[in-house]
Amino acid sequence: MASPSAEDPNEEALRRGTVLERVSEGIAALDSDLRYTYVNDRAEQILDARREQLIGQHVWNAFPKSKGTIAQEAFEAAMETQEQQSYERYNSALDRWFEVRVYPDESGLSLYFADITDRKTSETELARTNRRLTALIENTSQAVYLKDCEGRYRFVNEAAAELFGLEPEEVVGKRDEDLFDVGSAARIRRIDEQILEDEAADSHETTRFIDGDEHVFLSNKYPYYDEDGDIVGIMGIDREVTERKRRQRALERSRQRLQSLFKKLPDAIVIHDADGNVIDVNDQTIDNLGYTRGELLSMNVTDFEVGVAPEELRETWAEMNVGDRDKGQGRYRRKDGSTFPVEVWVDKTKIGGEEQFIALSRDVTARVQREKELRRKNDRLDEFAGIVAHDLRNPLSIAQGRITIAAAQVEGGGGVSDDLRVAQKALGRMEDIISDTLVLARRGDAVESPEPIPVAEVVGRCWNMVETGDASLVVVDKCTIEGDPDRLRHVFENLLRNAVEHGGAGVTVRVGRAGEATLYVEDDGPGIPSERRENGFEPGRTSREEGTGFGLAIVERIAEAHDWEVTLTEAEGGGARFEFTGVEILS
Template sequence: MIGQEGYEFVHPDDRHRNAEAVEAVLSNPSESETVAVRFRHADGSWYWLEATMRNRLDDDIVDGILLSSRDVTERKEYEVETRRLAEEYEALLNNVEDAIFLIDVEGVDDDARFEFERLSPSYERQTGITTEEVRGRTPRDVFGDEEGAELDANYHRCLNAGEPISYQEELWVREDAWIWETKLAPVVSGGEITRLVGITRNVTERVEQERRLRQQNERLDEFASVISHDLRNPLNVAQGRAALLAEQTESEHLEPLVRALDRMGAIVEDTLTLARQGDMISETESISLTDLVGNCWATVDTGEATIEVVDEMSFQGDPDRLRHVFENLFRNAVEHGGSDVTVRVGCHDERGIYVEDDGPGIPADEREAVFEPGHSSARGGTGFGLTIVKRIVEAHGWELSLTEGTDGGARFEFEMGE
């Protein structure tokens, strides 16, 4: 380097800073200047050099500018990485849909004090509360003593746990935003928790919908109980008396009477099944498709109809409820396709099952309607069979579709998903 211009070793983008520092120490000899520039290594790469310059032109020994320098490449790389992470953090904070809030923690354990530091734009939009309104204020300051105390309790719980926690809380900000699902995580600096980061989501609509569903299910249970006891018991008495009457006398009115009572019995049973089969499946077991189909086919009056199991597979499900599915589909195929109909069961794609027949099929414009309660095109049908099928399939978390079969008949497909 002796005899060469020092600027030649400085990165072109940094030379102006280097020149300004030299000019400063020349103009003001009593002050030193520190500058960080990229300096060319002997191998041609660049590394960061921090140099402190002092004017020693009046020193007979030095007679120039004295530089003391050190390699600060790692520090600079850390600063660059820190800025990059800060930019990503800022972008996340400003664009994430969930509401984010930052809490400063002062003190430790039960003496800790929590103050709001910042709210994300999404938090501000969802609550109408701004960072300016809450910065430096405690939960009690912002939300009042009662709700603020509950927030404090959750923040203390996270502080004491020293790890992320999740909980559901009620925090009223407006009529459609008062139930929140929150995840809270501690931030550790220097061995101490100095901040809490919270991500919260407005789940008011979902929770209220779940409450409505529970109320509906309770009413359905009450309805099923009424049908089971108040209707089925008298019906059983009427069917028994009709059977005794048939043994004791002959009348042209007996056969229509028995047929009507049997239809009422079928409607009662289908209604009970419909009321009780819509709940989500909680416990499942491995089911053999061949075994399930064989058992269900044996319980249905199929006449001269033929069953073909094209594929064998095992899957998870509730076998008792799925018996209703396949029995209703087999019964539907025979009622509409005739006593000599052929029914096929097999695998649909990778995670599905199909049941199809070679009967007349169902017109495309009627395929949605057939799943509605009470819809029936068969004489004497209750109209609940396919509704029951749909409810049970959906209770498994599967999807049900109806299309045209291979031979033009009806084809029901269950998509099980993952």
């Protein structure tokens, strides 16, 4: 009789099989002939094959493309040495990386597929970052180095080694005393000790002597920490500015003369050498970029000129001869990070016997905005063309339908005149839409040559052009304004027609001035509800079936062309009131 604690082998196998099906790793087993004996659900996904297709199949028959690859090498090595093997496999269908661990035993091989996608991604990103950093350090013109706490150089880049006429590996292991004069080495050591003591960065300009020659550097040093957060040395980045300092001293007298010229020019001026190092700037450059003069004199043109590769700029300068001028467009970056468009003229000249470049730049933000405004107006034309295309279909369909009916009725002998009148009305509305759209498209340009216009006269002529019925007009102030008479005719005709059509029988329309630069047109009709005023100037909005919805849009566009602002509000009597502000009222 079996012990109560003994577990049935079948139950144990079932339990273990259930566990294997639930694990996140893919698991498969091969017998000694490399035929599949087990595949769990996750392994099915990874291998992209059904379990029933694999069981009993030889591995190379199931996956012939894997034969001769690292997978075969791992399987054969595991069988031969009876030691664990592993390799990595990419599954394109799942877009995942897997590590395949191969475990041999007396019955064959056990395969474990572990998802290592995150690790591979991190490794790839780390490798990419390391390549970028290495390329940056090795290709920069600035000296980059790392020293331990005893002052021995542990790393230097090409630029740093070139200062001493050595290869990088020849500098490693040396101290400052081996490379600089005694005084320079002592000053360097004092600064390094202070950095290690305070655990703080240090930036300064310093003069050092190498083989008796004076070198001036902009030196930036930082504490260097290990992975445990302990200081293990100092990292430094030094930029040599010796030649620039010499040029600055040589140009000291000529700078005073140039400074006088700089202050008289409204455009920014930057003087730089063939590498783009800034030698001098005028006050306008300081105002435009937001840097101090000292900051700009330690910069390169490429530090604030964006959108052009430094190599491209230097190539352009190198191709220029003394006396040449190059003109181009670009963008400058301010200290606060914002950018603005510029037009730049660069002259190559000689100052103090040295070839230098004078770059005169002009902020063209206003011009760019005007061009943007022009594009906006062109977009409006497209907008209106779309509206016309849409709105013409309905009246055109009516006209076509009614004319078709009329033609049929002619044959039947009756009812033709009414249908034709409907068709004529629809076609007339089409003509109104076309006319209004042309006004919108052609009258939105800025007014170039305004003229004195007596308001009473132009309003009176417009009133005679509108079907007014019992309505009345009152010109409160007979003032004279400045504008385009032809365009303002469209403004007043639309507003007067709008007041008569919506104000009801006997409506009174008043035109006058309100303040020194405001003109108004108002009526005593029912007015426009407040919820409709905000969008009242949008093209296509109308409360009348036969209206085009373009009238107030025309008013707004022409007002904008005069640099006026028009608002829709409520008159004291409750009617509609249109106010134009920014109007040049002459008398």
